[in-house]
Amino acid sequence: MYERWGGRPTTQLLRTRDESSNPRQRDIWRQAIEEVTDVQLLSKRREAANPVAADHAIEAATDQVRYLGQDPRFPMVANENAAYGFERNMWGFRRRVAHSGQQRPTTTIRSQVNAAPMSIR
Numbered sequence: 001m002y003e004r005w006g007g008r009p010t011t012q013l014l015r016t017r018d019e020s021s022n023p024r025q026r027d028i029w030r031q032a033i034e035e036v037t038d039v040q041l042l043s044k045r046r047e048a049a050n051p052v053a054a055d056h057a058i059e060a061a062t063d064q065v066r067y068l069g070q071d072p073r074f075p076m077v078a079n080e081n082a083a084y085g086f087e088r089n090m091w092g093f094r095r096r097v098a099h100s101g102q103q104r105p106t107t108t109i110r111s112q113v114n115a116a117p118m119s120i121r
Contacts, residue, residue, distance in 0.1 A: 007055060014058045016044040017051065037064035 002008050013021050014030055030041050039061035047054035069077045 008059065008062070010062045011055055011058045014041070014062070015051075015054065016042075016047050017054075033061045033065060036068065037061045039064060 006012055007015075012018055014026060014033070016023075016026070033039070034041055037060075039057060041057050041061060042050070042054040068074065069081060072078070
């Protein structure tokens with residue numbers, strides 16, 4: 001699927017050769033990713049000369065960011081990932097119930113998240 005799209009969406013946004021994204025925002029994201037991951041992304045000139053190597057560098061950096069999201073030093077990221085996963089799973093459950101003809105749950109996803117202790121939100 002990514003091949004049909006022209007690569008991962010994050011990779012597309014971070015390419016210097018892709019003119020469809022805001023170059024100022026792209027440069028801010030590239031700088032932040034380089035600082036957090038210590039992965040050096042290719043310059044515009046080097047990316048133009050070797051787009052495959054540029055994509056590999058971007059993918060390595062974004063994979064590192066994904067990995068850092070599981071690091072206990074960043075509990076807010078872990079909490080957001082847990083909340084997102086819970087909400088995504090509840091949405092799938094809700095859709096499955098709606099299509100099966102069963103009665104819908106009486107509570108909403110948001111009310112369940114809001115009722116959760118602050119430590120897991």
